[in-house]
Amino acid sequence: MLFQISEQIVNGIVTGSVYAIVAVGMTMIFGVLRAINFAHGEYYMVGTFGAWVAIEFFDLPYPIAVAAGVIATAFVALVVGKFVMQRMVGAPAEAGVLATLGIALILQNTVILVFGGGYKFFEGGYIEPVTIFGVSLAEQRLLIIVIAVLVFFGLELLVTYSRMGKAMRAVSQNVDCCAVVGIDVRKVVVTTFILGAALAGLSGVLTAPVNVSVYGGMGELITFKTLPIIIMGGLGNVRGTFFAAMILGIAESLVATYVGLQFRDTVGFATLMLVLMWRPHGLFSAQARY
Amino acid sequence: MATTTDRRAFCLLASAACLAVAPAFHGVALAQDNGIRLGIVAPMSGPNARYGAFSLRGAQLAAKEINAAGGIDGRKIEVFSADSQGTPVEGVSATRRLIAQDKVDFVIGDVSSSVTLAMQPVVEDAGVLLINAASSNPKITYAAGVGGFKWSFRNYPTDENRALIVAQYAAEKRGFTKFAVLSVDSDYGRSAIEFTKKYLPRFKGQILTEDYYKEGEVDFRSVLAKIRDSGAQAIIMYGLADTTPIIARQMTEVGLAGKIPLIGNGEFNTEKTIKSAPKALEGAVEAAAWLPAWDSPKSKGFVTRFTAEYREAPNNHAYVHWETVNLLGKAVEAAKSIDRTKVRDALAKIKYDSAVGEVTFDDHNQAKLPMILLQIEDGKPVVKGAYSADIDYPR
Numbered sequence: 026m027l028f029q030i031s032e033q034i035v036n037g038i039v040t041g042s043v044y045a046i047v048a049v050g051m052t053m054i055f056g057v058l059r060a061i062n063f064a065h066g067e068y069y070m071v072g073t074f075g076a077w078v079a080i081e082f083f084d085l086p087y088p089i090a091v092a093a094g095v096i097a098t099a100f101v102a103l104v105v106g107k108f109v110m111q112r113m114v115g116a117p118a119e120a121g122v123l124a125t126l127g128i129a130l131i132l133q134n135t136v137i138l139v140f141g142g143g144y145k146f147f148e149g150g151y152i153e154p155v156t157i158f159g160v161s162l163a164e165q166r167l168l169i170i171v172i173a174v175l176v177f178f179g180l181e182l183l184v185t186y187s188r189m190g191k192a193m194r195a196v197s198q199n200v201d202c203c204a205v206v207g208i209d210v211r212k213v214v215v216t217t218f219i220l221g222a223a224l225a226g227l228s229g230v231l232t233a234p235v236n237v238s239v240y241g242g243m244g245e246l247i248t249f250k251t252l253p254i255i256i257m258g259g260l261g262n263v264r265g266t267f268f269a270a271m272i273l274g275i276a277e278s279l280v281a282t283y284v285g286l287q288f289r290d291t292v293g294f295a296t297l298m299l300v301l302m303w304r305p306h307g308l309f310s311a312q313a314r315y
Numbered sequence: 316m317a318t319t320t321d322r323r324a325f326c327l328l329a330s331a332a333c334l335a336v337a338p339a340f341h342g343v344a345l346a347q348d349n350g351i352r353l354g355i356v357a358p359m360s361g362p363n364a365r366y367g368a369f370s371l372r373g374a375q376l377a378a379k380e381i382n383a384a385g386g387i388d389g390r391k392i393e394v395f396s397a398d399s400q401g402t403p404v405e406g407v408s409a410t411r412r413l414i415a416q417d418k419v420d421f422v423i424g425d426v427s428s429s430v431t432l433a434m435q436p437v438v439e440d441a442g443v444l445l446i447n448a449a450s451s452n453p454k455i456t457y458a459a460g461v462g463g464f465k466w467s468f469r470n471y472p473t474d475e476n477r478a479l480i481v482a483q484y485a486a487e488k489r490g491f492t493k494f495a496v497l498s499v500d501s502d503y504g505r506s507a508i509e510f511t512k513k514y515l516p517r518f519k520g521q522i523l524t525e526d527y528y529k530e531g532e533v534d535f536r537s538v539l540a541k542i543r544d545s546g547a548q549a550i551i552m553y554g555l556a557d558t559t560p561i562i563a564r565q566m567t568e569v570g571l572a573g574k575i576p577l578i579g580n581g582e583f584n585t586e587k588t589i590k591s592a593p594k595a596l597e598g599a600v601e602a603a604a605w606l607p608a609w610d611s612p613k614s615k616g617f618v619t620r621f622t623a624e625y626r627e628a629p630n631n632h633a634y635v636h637w638e639t640v641n642l643l644g645k646a647v648e649a650a651k652s653i654d655r656t657k658v659r660d661a662l663a664k665i666k667y668d669s670a671v672g673e674v675t676f677d678d679h680n681q682a683k684l685p686m687i688l689l690q691i692e693d694g695k696p697v698v699k700g701a702y703s704a705d706i707d708y709p710r
Contacts, residue, residue: 144557236533237560238533286526
């Protein structure tokens with residue numbers, strides 16, 4: 026019994042790591058743009074497809090495919106950032122919702138148009154199981170945990186010490202003041218957007234080998250899971266997002282085991298409601314943004 | 316100001332052009348009225364799109380073959396496709412579109428039971444013949460024929476047939492008594508399990524755990540670990556083909572591969588699926604309406620022609636749609652007309668030789684036809700025979 030619970034917690038941490046990498050991008054984008062990016066799951070999908078194309082059509086090894094997926098996402102994010110997201114600075118919240126929902130539809134349907142609507146089989150990655158403390162895991166899942174930790178460590182460093190990171194924090198606090206003191210707000214917005222989207226893409230490429238199937242609509246579920254995480258984590262809060270993602274991952278894993286798999290997807294929003302009743306501003310929002 | 320005027324002018328011109336072109340399209344439609352207008356409702360996008368693509372291709376291949384042979388009494392089959400996205404709402408509007416805009420007389424669809432159930436009242440109101448070729452929820456034919464709907468037929472075995480055949484094989488040939496359930500959370504997955512439960516006591520079988528997954532679910536590790544620790548001897552799975560490789564791979568991960576086989580249905584037997592996790596799929600048992608490995612001249616001929624046409628081997632859905640278009644062709648031939656009522660009556664009385672066996676319809680408009688059972692041995696699907704089981708309709 027105890028072993029079973031610990032195994033489920035490990036499973037939850039793996040799931041949580043995936044959510045964390047996706048959600049942190051979304052929360053950062055919210056921080057600087059004040060817009061919930063409803064197309065976030067689609068960047069996850071674009072990243073996966075980028076890697077799938079690299080493997081399927083160019084026969085590239087998995088590590089290069091990872092890079093290809095992330096670069097593809099970053100490129101799409103650059104285009105969207107330049108032409109759409111930059112205009113969202115100071116725009117009303119509804120504009121951001123509509124624009125990102127539109128982008129989600131466009132990206133999804135473009136991929137379906139080009140590659141067809143069916144599931145694709147993702148080959149590659151490190152799927153051999155290894156046993157650690159009696160828990161059997163695919164090597165890929167260990168890789169996901171390690172990369173999630175590295176990503177968050179890197180982001181902490183970035184927002185605390187780098188010039189761009191400081192600018193991001195500044196923009197997230199007050200756009201007008203940033204413009205007054207000469208910070209290039211548009212550049213900060215596009216950079217954050219590309220970074221956030223690329224992280225979603227990275228997460229997609231990392232999970233593809235264990236999730237096996239790749240299809241145009243795969244991002245929807247991710248957006249759906251990410252929303253409660255970023256709200257729970259306190260919108261715009263990087264560290265909070267990490268813990269919220271882990272809580273959701275572990276809660277989902279336990280519910281899937283002890284209540285039933287079919288209830289898994291309800292966990293996110295149920296937890297969110299409970300958290301919001303108790304702390305209307307999110308779990309971790311007492312901490313400073315970034 | 317100048318640009319505004321230009322835009323207005325453009326809009327006016329564009330609308331005028333649309334109005335002018337619209338009757339032209341209408342003319343084209345009327346010109347082909349002596350053809351057979353056949354609508355295919357199938358998921359062309361969304362998680363079930365793969366099935367939809369196979370369905371449409373199967374139907375198109377049949378239409379092409381029939382047309383190449385001179386049509387039916389000189390009538391060519393014209394195929395209209397509409398996307399159901401695998402959801403009842405879209406399925407209903409797709410069906411309405413086919414009937415109202417494309418003026419089809421016959422509809423084949425849908426793959427998903429939930430969608431077919433929603434389509435039934437629509438075709439009933441319109442008096443358009445619906446032949447379902449790929450959904451297996453028994454309710455579809457419980458409610459048809461003497462059960463109510465006069466225009467719905469089904470040329471596919473039901474979950475009830477399948478549940479009985481699979482349970483019997485697992486118990487008698489493999490000696491399993493303890494089962495775990497992991498099925499898709501839909502009318503198809505739920506009802507297959509409902510019927511399994513109806514027949515399991517007959518074979519002293521019991522279900523230890525019961526889980527249903529949502530379409531698009533990708534993480535099965537928690538539930539597979541639970542199954543591993545439950546003492547089940549086999550997993551009864553009525554699932555989606557695209558999810559099978561994910562589950563099989565994660566079975567390998569949690570150490571279930573080679574210990575607990577999958578039993579039920581969900582394309583366990585395709586080369587791609589077996590390749591995804593060969594060890595997990597060894598010993599898997601599947602009951603299907605048709606399988607590419609089925610050895611009959613008609614079936615082999617279909618596989619060859621389909622593969623030549625689309626450079627991909629057909630699956631079950633391609634076959635059933637191909638066969639159903641042929642079946643409809645025979646019904647039109649027997650009716651000597653495309654009058655809907657006459658074709659419907661001819662279909663009810665038909666004796667049709669399919670690639671699997673003889674097809675006739677019972678008083679619930681349900682086809683009586685055998686199912687094929689296979690087991691994966693050494694990474695290859697081995698056909699274990701064709702079985703049929705009669706349905707007890709609830710009174």
